[in-house]
Amino acid sequence: MSTARNIIRWALLAALTICLPMRGLLAQAKLSVDKVYSAYLRNSGTITAQGQIKGYFFLYMSDKIDRHTNEYTLQILDENLNKVQSIKFEDSKKLSLLESAYNGTSLSFLFKNEDNKTLDMKIYDFDGKLKYTYSRDFDKKTDDLMKQYETLHTDDGMNKNVFDIGNQGYVSVLPLRDGKQRTYEVDYYSSDAKKQWTYEPNDDAEKYAMAEYMGCTDSLIILEVLKKNHTMGTDFSSHLVGINFVTKKKQFEIDGTNDQYNLVPSSVVPMDSGRIMIMASYYDKNQNVVKDFSRGLAIYVATTSGKVLSKTYNSWAGDMARYLPTNSKGKIDDVGYLYIHKLIRTPDNRLFVVGEGYKRQANAAGIAVNTLSILARGGETSMGNTKIVITDLVMMEFNSQYKVTNATIYDKTKNTAIASNIADYNSQHMLAEYLKMMGAFDYAFTTGEPDNSVFSVCYSDWERTSEYHGQTFNAIRYNGKKFTTDKIELKSKASMMHVFPAKGGSIMIMEYYKKDKRLDFRLEKLG
Numbered sequence: 001m002s003t004a005r006n007i008i009r010w011a012l013l014a015a016l017t018i019c020l021p022m023r024g025l026l027a028q029a030k031l032s033v034d035k036v037y038s039a040y041l042r043n044s045g046t047i048t049a050q051g052q053i054k055g056y057f058f059l060y061m062s063d064k065i066d067r068h069t070n071e072y073t074l075q076i077l078d079e080n081l082n083k084v085q086s087i088k089f090e091d092s093k094k095l096s097l098l099e100s101a102y103n104g105t106s107l108s109f110l111f112k113n114e115d116n117k118t119l120d121m122k123i124y125d126f127d128g129k130l131k132y133t134y135s136r137d138f139d140k141k142t143d144d145l146m147k148q149y150e151t152l153h154t155d156d157g158m159n160k161n162v163f164d165i166g167n168q169g170y171v172s173v174l175p176l177r178d179g180k181q182r183t184y185e186v187d188y189y190s191s192d193a194k195k196q197w198t199y200e201p202n203d204d205a206e207k208y209a210m211a212e213y214m215g216c217t218d219s220l221i222i223l224e225v226l227k228k229n230h231t232m233g234t235d236f237s238s239h240l241v242g243i244n245f246v247t248k249k250k251q252f253e254i255d256g257t258n259d260q261y262n263l264v265p266s267s268v269v270p271m272d273s274g275r276i277m278i279m280a281s282y283y284d285k286n287q288n289v290v291k292d293f294s295r296g297l298a299i300y301v302a303t304t305s306g307k308v309l310s311k312t313y314n315s316w317a318g319d320m321a322r323y324l325p326t327n328s329k330g331k332i333d334d335v336g337y338l339y340i341h342k343l344i345r346t347p348d349n350r351l352f353v354v355g356e357g358y359k360r361q362a363n364a365a366g367i368a369v370n371t372l373s374i375l376a377r378g379g380e381t382s383m384g385n386t387k388i389v390i391t392d393l394v395m396m397e398f399n400s401q402y403k404v405t406n407a408t409i410y411d412k413t414k415n416t417a418i419a420s421n422i423a424d425y426n427s428q429h430m431l432a433e434y435l436k437m438m439g440a441f442d443y444a445f446t447t448g449e450p451d452n453s454v455f456s457v458c459y460s461d462w463e464r465t466s467e468y469h470g471q472t473f474n475a476i477r478y479n480g481k482k483f484t485t486d487k488i489e490l491k492s493k494a495s496m497m498h499v500f501p502a503k504g505g506s507i508m509i510m511e512y513y514k515k516d517k518r519l520d521f522r523l524e525k526l527g
Contacts, residue, residue, distance in 0.1 A: 029080050029081040029521075029522065029523040030081065030520070030521065030522045030523075031077070031081040031082075031083075031520070031521040031522075032518060032519070032520050032521075033058075033060075033075065033518065033519040033520075033521075034516075034517065034518050035062055035063065035517055036060045036061070036062065036512065036517050036518060036519045037060070037061040037062065037063070037064065037070075037517055038060060038061040039058070039060045039061075039496070039512045039519055040060075040097070043058065043059040043060065043097050043100055044056065044057065044058045044059070044100070044498075044500075044510065045057055045100055045101070045102055046102070046500055046501055047076070047102055048102075048104075049104065052450070052503070053079050053447070053501055053502055053503050054078070054079055055076060055077050055078045055079055055084060056076070056077045056081075056500065056508065056521075057074065057075070057076050057077075057100075057102065057107055058074070058075045058077075058510075058519070059072060059073070059074045059075075059097060059100065059109065060072070060073055060075070060519065061073075062088065065090055067093070068092065068093050069090050069091070069092065069093060070090070070091065070092075070093050070095070071088060071089070071090050072088070072089055072090070072091060072095075073086060073087065073088050074086070074087040074088075074089075074107070074124065074128075075087075076126065077521070079502065079503045080503075080523075081508070081521050081522075081523065084126070085126060085127070085128050086128075087124065087128035089130075091111075091113075092113060092114070092115045094113065094114035094115050095111055095112070095113055095114075095115075096111065096112045096114075097109055097110070097111055098110045098111065098112050098119075098161075098162075099161060099162040100162070101162050101163055101164045101170055102164060103164035103165070103166060103167060103168075103169065103170060103191060104164075104166065104167055105125070105167050105191060106123050106124060106125050106126075106131065106191040107123070107124045107126075108121060108122070108123045108124075108162065108164070108169075108170045108189065108191070109121070109122050109123075109124075110161070110162050110172065112138070116135075117137060117138060117139075118135045118136060118137055118138065119135070119136050119137075119138050119142070120133060120134070120135045121133070121134040121135075121162075121170070121172070121189050123169075123170070123189065123191050131191065132189070132190075132191070132194050134189050134196050136187075140177070141176045141177060141178055142174060142175075142176060142177075145161070145174050145175055145176075161173055161174055161213075163213050163216070165188075165216040165221060165245065166216065166218060167191070167192070168190065168191070168192070168218075168245065169188065169189050169190040169191040169192065170188075170189045170191065171186060171187065171188050171189070171213070171216075171221050171245070172186070172187045172189070173185075173186055173211050173212070173213045173223065174186075174187065175210065175211075181208060182208050182209070182210065183200070183201060183208070183209050184201070184209060184210065184211040184225075185198055185199065185200045186198065186199040186200075186211075186221060186223070186243060187199075188221075188245050188248075197248055199243055199248060199249075199250075201225075208227065208228050209225050209226065209227045209228075210225070210226045211223045211224070211225045211226075211241075212224045212225075212433065214240070214265060214267070214268040215267075215268040215269070215270065216270075217270045217276065217304055219244055219245065219246050219304070220242045220243065220244055220245070220251060220304055221242070221243045221245055222240065222241070222242050222243075222268050222276070223240070223241045223242075223243070224238060224239070224240060224241075224264070224265045225238070225239045225240075225241050226238055226239075226289075226290070227239060235288070236288070236289055236290045237255060237262070237289065238255070238256075238262065238263060238264040238265065238289050239253050239254065239255040240252075240253070240254040240255070240263070240265050240268070240278060240280075241253050242304065242306060251304070251305065251306065252302075252304075252305055252306020253306065254278075254300075254302065254306055254308065259311075260285070261282040261283060261284065261285070261295070261298065261313070262282065262283040262284075262285060262287065262289055263278075263280040263281070263282055263283075263298060263300075264280055264281045264282075264283070264289050264294070264429060265278055265279070265280040266279050266280055266281060266339075266340040267279040267340050267342070267343050269343045269345065271301070271345075274303055274304045274305075275301055275302065275303055275304070275309065276301070276302055276303075276304060277299065277300070277301055277343065277345075278298075278299070278300040278301075278302060279297060279298070279299055279340060279343055279353065280297070280298045280299075280300065281294035281295075281296075281297060281298070281330075281429075282294060282295050282296060282297070282298040282313060283295060289429065290429055290430065293328075293329035293330055293331075293428065294316070294329075294330055295313075295315055295316065295328075296313060296314050296315035296316045296317075296318075296319065296320060296330070297313075297314045297320070297340075297404075298311065298312065298313050298314070299311075299312045299314075299351075299398070299402040300312075310402075312401065312402035312403060314398075314402075314403060314404045316328055316329065316330040319403065319404050320404055320407070322404075323396075323404060323405075323406055323407035324394070324407045324409070331359070332357060332394070332409075334391070334392070335357035335359070335391050335392050335394065335409060336357040336358050336359025336360075336389070336391050337357065337358060337359065337428055337432075338355035338356065338357060338394060339355060339356050339357075339358060339432045339435065339436065339441065340353060340354070340355050341354045341355065341356060341441070341443045342354040342443075342446050342457070344446065344452050344455060345452060346451075346452050346453060346480075347451050347452070347453050349399075349400035350397060350398070350399065350400070351397070351398040351399075351402065352395060352396070352397055352398075352478070353395075353396040353397075353398065354393070354394075354395060354443065354446065354457050355393070355394040355395075355396065356390065356391075356392070356393050356394065356441050356442065356443050356459075357390070357391035357392050357393075357394065358388055358389065358390055358391065358417070358431070358432065358435060358441075359388070359389055359391060360387070360388055360389075387416050387417075387418060388416070388417045388418040388431060388435065388440075389414050389415065389416055389417065390412075390414065390415050390416075390417050390435070390440060390441060390442060391412065391414050392409050392410060392411050392412050393409075393410040393412060393442070393443065393457075393459055393476070394407060394408070394409050394410070395407065395408045395410065395457070395476060395483070408483070410474075410476060410485070412442060412459070412461045413461055413462045413463065413464065415442075415462060417435055417438070417440035417441075418431075418434070418435070418438075418440070442459045442460050442461060443457075443458075443459045444458045444459050444460060444473075444499060445458055445500075445501050446458065447501040447502075448478075453480050454477075454478060454479055454480055455477075455478050456475045456476065456477045456478070456505070456526070457475065457476040457478075458473065458474065458475050458476075458499070458501070458507070458526075459473075459474050459476075460472070460473055460474070460490075460499065461473075461474055461487075463489075468489055470489060470490065470491045471489075471490040471491070471492075471497075472487045472488065472489055472490060473487065473488050473490055473499050473507060473526075474486065474487040475487070475526045477526075486526045488507075488524060488526065490509070492511055493513075494511035494512055494513055494520070495512050495513060495514035495515070496511070496512040496514075497509065497510065497511045497512075498510050502523055503523075505525060505526055506523050506524060506525050506526060507523070507524055507526060508521060508522070508523055508524075509521070509522050509523075509524060
């Protein structure tokens with residue numbers, strides 16, 4: 001019944017939108033919200049239906065009740081920035097929102113409550129009703145998670161632990177520590193009924209393991225799991241694990257044991273007929289998947305039961321080098337190594353893959369400071385002798401047999417993402433995941449038609465020319481035949497600014513003015 005009510009609600013909303021005066025539809029939509037005491041990007045998101053933007057949600061602190069209590073407001077907007085619902089509640093001053101997610105019928109928020117020492121998952125419907133609250137203690141086992149939010153999960157960072165799994169509900173993937181063991185657990189939260197369960201790995205090979213959420217199907221939670229058998233060792237192996245959230249059991253594990261290569265998955269995309277597409281970096285059997293450089297990119301098609309149906313390999317030295325200036329280690333001239341953001345399948349069975357470059361450079365300031373410290377017998381500091389720089393965007397095209405057929409580099413201004421001693425760490429894979437979690441990449445999102453016949457890949461940049469000096473927002477637009485590019489200039493005096501996808505070739509810009517305690521929203525047309 002809840003799904004039916006939401007369908008009716010969105011139908012009414014669509015009808016109201018159509019009935020708005022044409023002058024209002026053509027004008028640039030704007031909205032200001034006052035009395036915003038604090039606002040964070042991770043407390044906001046888009047509301048979508050069938051891949052189309054239908055609205056936005058924002059949670060912010062709206063008042064200070066007393067020394068111990070704050071008022072919070074969950075604001076829901078439609079696609080034209082009209083207010084649909086305002087949900088207010090009071091809670092502890094020590095309440096902090098860690099992450100949020102939306103699944104088509106509800107909104108979920110993971111809170112950390114310092115007073116109760118609990119992690120609270122709260123699920124709301126669009127009427128403003130709190131449907132369910134799920135609580136669990138945080139203790140020494142979840143200490144790694146707390147440290148992650150304190151040190152790594154910046155305001156610009158991506159969701160790392162909480163994700164929607166369609167109308168079924170939500171899932172969190174939490175790192176756990178128990179003595180010398182490092183492992184993980186998967187928590188399922190239903191949005192249809194008061195139901196929650198936890199999956200914990202139980203084989204010896206997962207006593208030291210790290211898990212990353214890769215995606216879901218209508219019955220599976222798919223993870224990449226890095227395992228090693230010994231705490232002090234470096235013999236990591238990568239596994240693609242499918243957990244069935246109906247049976248609550250592991251359904252498959254793909255690890256390359258019976259393959260000629262070892263794999264490290266980077267993206268998983270559901271297909272039709274109970275299949276999934278897996279893009280991964282592939283390695284020789286004698287290589288270390290954490291320390292060594294990959295041989296190239298592999299694309300597997302597998303069933304949701306874990307049976308691999310096809311395997312296609314694109315080597316850096318052979319296949320990719322025909323279209324990109326790439327060496328055998330996967331390093332592209334002036335671009336560096338690629339992090340894969342998005343796989344886009346079109347109706348004519350072409351596959352476009354969006355990647356972004358990152359590379360290590362000498363850090364002159366870090367070298368100077370460390371040298372002086374060593375001469376003063378103080379040892380090296382927290383500054384790195386190298387730094388990690390985010391470089392250009394790369395669009396690759398693959399045919400229906402998943403062989404690369406084209407690649408284009410879109411130049412961006414290079415920006416420093418890491419200058420601390422973390423940059424000196426050798427693992428490409430770990431560095432890329434760290435950059436993603438920090439929100440260091442410039443790629444923002446991809447929008448378009450539900451079947452990807454038309455789409456736009458959007459990213460931010462910083463322009464330094466005689467005509468303009470400041471931030472820009474850019475789109476690589478595909479009309480079904482060819483690519484074109486657009487950009488808009490984003491000069492602002494706001495304390496914080498973020499760009500969201502919007503309806504019909506537009507973007508939505510959110511700006512927070514901390515001194516004025518004000519949030520501004522506006523729609524702007526790309527191109």
